[in-house]
Amino acid sequence: MDFLYSVTADPIIQIVEDPVFFIQIILEGLMAGVMYSLVALGFCLIYKASGVFNFAQGVM
Numbered sequence: 680m681d682f683l684y685s686v687t688a689d690p691i692i693q694i695v696e697d698p699v700f701f702i703q704i705i706l707e708g709l710m711a712g713v714m715y716s717l718v719a720l721g722f723c724l725i726y727k728a729s730g731v732f733n734f735a736q737g738v739m
Contacts, residue, residue: 694701725733 722732
């Protein structure tokens with residue numbers, strides 16, 4: 680039961696008690712989304728330019 684409480688109720692209580700925690704969660708989610716979108720954009724640009732879906736972008 681402690682696990683269920685820590686997963687569901689505890690984060691909501693922390694957000695209500697500390698709004699900075701909520702802002703931090705929102706910003707971290709946005710940063711993760713930006714990183715995923717940049718990787719996807721890199722895949723699209725490489726594919727459109729070369730016609731080959733290249734997973735080895737770190738080598739380039």
